[in-house]
Amino acid sequence: MISGADTAFILVSAALVLLMTPGLAIFYAGMVRGKNVLATILQSFIMITVISLEWVYLGYSMAFGPDIGGFIGDLSFFSLNGVTSAPSAVYATTIPQNVFMIYQCMFAIITPALITGAFAERMRFGPFLIFSLAWTILVYNPVCHWVWGSGGWLAARGVLDFAGGLVVHLTSGMAALASVLVLGPRKGLGRESFMPHSLPMTLLGTGLLWFGWFGFNGGSALAANGIAATAFISTHLAGMAGMGMWLLVEWLHRKKPTTLGAASGAIAGLATVTPGAGFITPNSAIIIGIIAGFSCYLAVNLKNRIGFDDSLDVVGIHGLGGIIGTICLGLFATKTVNPSGADGLFAGNAAFLTTQVFGVAVVGAYAFLVSLILLKIIDIISGGLRVSHENEVLGLDQGAHSEKAYNM
Amino acid sequence: MKKIEAIIKPFKLDDVKDALNQLGVKGMTLTEVKGYGRQKGHKEIYRGAEYVVDFIPKVKLELIVSNDQVGEIVEVIRKAALTGKIGDGKIFVLPVEEVIRVRTGETGEDAI
Numbered sequence A: 001m002i003s004g005a006d007t008a009f010i011l012v013s014a015a016l017v018l019l020m021t022p023g024l025a026i027f028y029a030g031m032v033r034g035k036n037v038l039a040t041i042l043q044s045f046i047m048i049t050v051i052s053l054e055w056v057y058l059g060y061s062m063a064f065g066p067d068i069g070g071f072i073g074d075l076s077f078f079s080l081n082g083v084t085s086a087p088s089a090v091y092a093t094t095i096p097q098n099v100f101m102i103y104q105c106m107f108a109i110i111t112p113a114l115i116t117g118a119f120a121e122r123m124r125f126g127p128f129l130i131f132s133l134a135w136t137i138l139v140y141n142p143v144c145h146w147v148w149g150s151g152g153w154l155a156a157r158g159v160l161d162f163a164g165g166l167v168v169h170l171t172s173g174m175a176a177l178a179s180v181l182v183l184g185p186r187k188g189l190g191r192e193s194f195m196p197h198s199l200p201m202t203l204l205g206t207g208l209l210w211f212g213w214f215g216f217n218g219g220s221a222l223a224a225n226g227i228a229a230t231a232f233i234s235t236h237l238a239g240m241a242g243m244g245m246w247l248l249v250e251w252l253h254r255k256k257p258t259t260l261g262a263a264s265g266a267i268a269g270l271a272t273v274t275p276g277a278g279f280i281t282p283n284s285a286i287i288i289g290i291i292a293g294f295s296c297y298l299a300v301n302l303k304n305r306i307g308f309d310d311s312l313d314v315v316g317i318h319g320l321g322g323i324i325g326t327i328c329l330g331l332f333a334t335k336t337v338n339p340s341g342a343d344g345l346f347a348g349n350a351a352f353l354t355t356q357v358f359g360v361a362v363v364g365a366y367a368f369l370v371s372l373i374l375l376k377i378i379d380i381i382s383g384g385l386r387v388s389h390e391n392e393v394l395g396l397d398q399g400a401h402s403e404k405a406y407n408m
Numbered sequence B: 001m002k003k004i005e006a007i008i009k010p011f012k013l014d015d016v017k018d019a020l021n022q023l024g025v026k027g028m029t030l031t032e033v034k035g036y037g038r039q040k041g042h043k044e045i046y047r048g049a050e051y052v053v054d055f056i057p058k059v060k061l062e063l064i065v066s067n068d069q070v071g072e073i074v075e076v077i078r079k080a081a082l083t084g085k086i087g088d089g090k091i092f093v094l095p096v097e098e099v100i101r102v103r104t105g106e107t108g109e110d111a112i
Helices: A004-031 A037-064 A097-115 A125-148 A165-183 A199-221 A226-254 A259-273 A282-306 A314-332 A350-381 A389-394 A396-401 B010-023 B067-081
Strands: B002-008 B029-035 B042-046 B049-053 B056-065 B089-095
Touching: A004 A037, A004 A097, A004 A199, A004 A259, A037 A097, A037 A125, A037 A396, A097 A125, A097 A165, A097 A314, A125 A165, A125 A350, A165 A259, A165 A314, A165 A350, A199 A226, A199 A259, A226 A259, A226 A282, A259 A282, A259 A314, A282 A314, A314 A350, A389 A396, A389 B010, B002 B010, B002 B067, B010 B056, B010 B067, B056 B067, B067 B089
Parallel strands: none
Antiparallel strands: B002 B056, B002 B089, B029 B056, B042 B049
């Protein structure tokens, strides 16, 4: 039975999630140097084309098509065959299936775009496109099926992920880790200043991401109901708590609170609450935001100590946020908030915590290994993932795209 | 005393600086410049419109050295800046009459 309210809400949520990709583009672009702004923006933007195409012909069917052995969907939805305005029998049964399809498409778009922050300012455009497409097919689609697909084996084990702590943030964080290891640091790391070229841009991007996140998490209820409201509120509270906590820790540790710290803390809180958003109380959401702000701050500082050049902190914020958030769900989940969820450790069910840790280990290891292998293979067959030394110094905007962000 | 002015490709700056540091060169001045030599400019096309880029970005290094160091330093710069392709740049050597350190008033080679 199709509900007009649910349909309207999910369509709007899909548009909100799409907006996160341009939001992410400028969030990242503000943090790079002035010579790599357009290249950074384009790496996110072009995912709209590459992944939407992939989603129509392969992705939706692999992730949400009829299950094969718990691991993958079959290809019977190729070219959206049979995906119509009639509701699906198993997913979001109160909205047309094509609404569910396009909503999920937006998640698939932003996930590989998130990875681009790790190899910002040094990856060639062609190999980047090949990697993103192959990664979505081999990592995103299967993991999405395991966790969210009908018959997916992790879902069958009881692993919960409300809006993408595992499917989006942990997978992209692990791919980011692999790409930093394979590509190596930017030239001049530790010798030159890599100061963000425009923090106002990054803060505006943060605002757009926060706004879009209401569609990302709220819409993941797949209906305009109280669970959507729970997720909406959790999202907001964790975002604000993450921003506050990061700033506070930074203030105490470095003597000055920074705007980049505020932006990073907000994103850390938003990412970390994502897996639990629709399963936890507002109080738990605030605690999760605080934990996120504190631990992601530590992770980003540690990165600088060990010379690990995750340019825009995808591992420290999204990877770690996905891990912490998924495990926190094992602690804080309660059926009093969402009867179709689970009870966590603090509601007396230690087994669910173990299940969540298992989910993190499986998805983390799979995403990391496949990403690493893909990058190594593409590095060889494409003639190198990295731009030439000359283009890296000149900047990717001119070197790869013959453009400049600022002509003054 | 001589002044060495080296105009090189921007991406070779680090290599040149490192090579000079190894020789013990104590300081230098850097300017971002644009220019062309025999390389000339080149045509670019953007959104269908053609335009000519006459002046190509380079960096100019300036350093003052004693006469007996000139040959060695010029050679080190040339080696470090070399790609073998057109547009590698030029090195100029000019006589310097006097050097004065502002802080102490020292002059001549002591002030380098």
